[in-house]
Amino acid sequence: MQTPPPDLPAHAPGKADLPKKAIYRLSIYHRCLEKLAVNGVATVSSSTLARAAGVNASQIRKDIAYLGQYGTRGLGYPVGTLMGSIRDTLGRERFQPVVLIGAGNLGSALLRYQGFEKEGFQVVAAFDADPESAARRRLSVPVHHESQLEEFIVREKVKLAILCVPAGFAQAVANRLVEAGVQAILNFSPVVLEVPADVTVNNVDLALELEHIGYFVR
Numbered sequence: 126m127q128t129p130p131p132d133l134p135a136h137a138p139g140k141a142d143l144p145k146k147a148i149y150r151l152s153i154y155h156r157c158l159e160k161l162a163v164n165g166v167a168t169v170s171s172s173t174l175a176r177a178a179g180v181n182a183s184q185i186r187k188d189i190a191y192l193g194q195y196g197t198r199g200l201g202y203p204v205g206t207l208m209g210s211i212r213d214t215l216g217r218e219r220f221q222p223v224v225l226i227g228a229g230n231l232g233s234a235l236l237r238y239q240g241f242e243k244e245g246f247q248v249v250a251a252f253d254a255d256p257e258s259a260a261r262r263r264l265s266v267p268v269h270h271e272s273q274l275e276e277f278i279v280r281e282k283v284k285l286a287i288l289c290v291p292a293g294f295a296q297a298v299a300n301r302l303v304e305a306g307v308q309a310i311l312n313f314s315p316v317v318l319e320v321p322a323d324v325t326v327n328n329v330d331l332a333l334e335l336e337h338i339g340y341f342v343r
Contacts, residue, residue: 147188153178155211170201225251227289228259236266278305292316
């Protein structure tokens with residue numbers, strides 16, 4: 126059966142138009158849509174996509190409405206077209222360069238993670254106070270001395286950073302990142318960072334996450 130032509134979006138919003146939580150959910154939808162595309166699914170209903178993403182159907186429809194007018198009543202959303210719109214909205218049409226600061230045990234594990242590039246991000250360099258020690262871990266990403274951080278960020282126009290330094294150094298390093306032009310930080314350091322309002326910080330506290338899920342263990 127021939128797939129009907131998808132409705133075209135009425136408009137494409139800028140990133141500033143999207144709530145942060147909607148951006149997070151769109152990333153989840155994109156991953157679900159990728160799995161559907163691999164399985165040869167051409168269209169998907171809001172209820173089916175909602176079950177896959179762990180949200181309700183009305184939330185799906187509201188979030189997709191940020192992208193424009195998609196879908197056909199009774200047929201659902203065109204998987205390929207919707208994937209492309211989400212990629213375009215989230216800036217995944219080209220690789221986003223990322224730097225990592227703190228190439229210790231956790232930082233090295235993240236540098237070996239293969240999933241970043243699948244989502245459109247490329248860790249182009251790491252920085253550490255002891256790059257020779259980090260180099261002995263045989264990482265594929267070059268590790269530079271932390272003193273070269275600002276020069277590299279400015280030269281390569283890097284806007285994203287992953288922070289894996291000890292808590293006592295995190296704020297000072299974050300200040301340097303902001304001054305160099307970084308606009309978003311994924312923070313694995315166990316400390317709340319103070320940054321300007323136009324800089325986004327997502328905190329990943331592994332111990333805190335374990336504490337949360339540990340509550341449900343009986």
